[in-house]
Amino acid sequence: MVHEAITLREGPAGGAPGQGRFAMSAAERSTAAKMVTALFDHWKLSTTQQCELLGLSPETRSTLTRYRGGAPLGPHRDLLERVGNLLGIHKSLRLLYPHNRELAYRWPTARNRALDNLAPVEVMIEHGLPGIITVRNYVDFLRGL
16 A cells, blocks of 8 residues: 655765755655655556656666666655655545545546646646656645645
């Protein structure tokens, strides 16, 4: 079951504060990797879409395979923020549709009038991290946050 969010804390784990490293242990990053790849399976995304959402080149499919197997995410701010926000979107959707998991899992790939008739996944891929944050803010707005 994928429904937890990860918390990013700036710290000295591999770098000085403010230099793109976060104080998440390898175990936490491994858990996050498994959670986000399971989420991608629920959303039924292609490998290319998964890579694009994580900010990876589509040629790095082997990285997804390693993440799926439990290899820890790299300790890079962009990647960890993407994953944290993607898991946050999932959590909000589960709270919005507590009795309809199918709808919660289908929502990211369904066209949405509020997003200029684009699917949320299309917005997130086209705009990268800002697009992911936009979709998360939208879902949080729907929840009344």
